[in-house]
Amino acid sequence: MIIALENGGGSQVSLGWHESFTIVKTSRLVAKQVGLSGQIYLGKEYAGRTVLIDSIEPVVWVIKTAQTIPDSELWLHQPEASARLDRALLAIIEPPNADDLDVLEQQLSCK
Structure with missing residues (x-):
């Protein structure tokens, strides 16, 4: 309920x-009414937004705003790619010390 x-x-x-x-x-x-074409007007603040509609019961709908990820960018959200991006951003914030080439090589070869 x-x-x-x-x-x-x-x-x-x-x-x-x-x-x-x-x-x-x-x-x-x-309260909103479904029009003859099956559309529901949610208001201008939601114009152009993507929403998810969950029909949890035949007469109960939950509408949530959502963001979509293009297929070509989905790989960026995989754990391995995300970890590599995190390491790259950290290297920008805290660049490795170029004086110690062994440490630099180890940092660059980390996966």
């Missing part, structure tokens, strides 16, 4: 060992 209230936050409420429900507090509760 989801109960919508006004003014901030959210909390989980337990009704016993087998039953619980979530109280969702929203800053505003708004």
